[in-house]
Amino acid sequence: DTAVSQTPKYLVTQMGNDKSIKCEQNLGHDTMYWYKQDSKKFLKIMFSYNNKELIINETVPNRFSPKSPDKAHLNLHINSLELGDSAVYFCASSQYLGGDEAFFGQGTRLTVV
Amino acid sequence: LAKTTQPISMDSYEGQEVNITCSHNNIATNDYITWYQQFPSQGPRFIIQGYKTKVTNEVASLFIPADRKSSTLSLPRVSLSDTAVYYCLVVGGKLIFGTGTRLQVFP
Numbered sequence: 241d242t243a244v245s246q247t248p249k250y251l252v253t254q255m256g257n258d259k260s261i262k263c264e265q266n267l268g269h270d271t272m273y274w275y276k277q278d279s280k281k282f283l284k285i286m287f288s289y290n291n292k293e294l295i296i297n298e299t300v301p302n303r304f305s306p307k308s309p310d311k312a313h314l315n316l317h318i319n320s321l322e323l324g325d326s327a328v329y330f331c332a333s334s335q336y337l338g339g340d341e342a343f344f345g346q347g348t349r350l351t352v353v
Numbered sequence: 354l355a356k357t358t359q360p361i362s363m364d365s366y367e368g369q370e371v372n373i374t375c376s377h378n379n380i381a382t383n384d385y386i387t388w389y390q391q392f393p394s395q396g397p398r399f400i401i402q403g404y405k406t407k408v409t410n411e412v413a414s415l416f417i418p419a420d421r422k423s424s425t426l427s428l429p430r431v432s433l434s435d436t437a438v439y440y441c442l443v444v445g446g447k448l449i450f451g452t453g454t455r456l457q458v459f460p
Contacts, residue, residue: 244396273448281438283397283450296447330396332448341387342448344396 375441
């Protein structure tokens, strides 16, 4: 069983479109995260949710909106996609915020053309 | 937030021990030191975590001096499959990744 799964794995779309990336964890964790890894391989935290509540929003444009329907899911919706949004997006989860082992999904490679 | 500094890259040969040092001068009392490994096209994977002194698991050892302002990840007898990026994190509420150390293992 995959602990943290993201869909889709690859996403190619045109500028201006709206897209969503889904993330699910089956570990029973309370905290979930979204990270963006750009072409320079910097891994930057975007959002963190704890028990469905937004805890961290790291100066991400408001075109990015996370949604957590329940503790096991944290989806990322992106409006009006721009070229600079092209990156690999990783979802992760941990038992509690920041303090212990985090499990990452396999990533979603988003390409905006 | 404690910022971490680690070498950009390191080279090694199979069978050698590799030590990657990370400095975190502003570490807070409640912060833990955590190391992750990332292979190309994969998400980071937890390696080891410690608070002070020495921690060892089946993959690596983590050495933390008394002042906790630095830490050293030790990988015994590396193999080609250990080629990856290694991230040092100081964790006290946020999982903030630095630039990481790109380890290249040669035959």
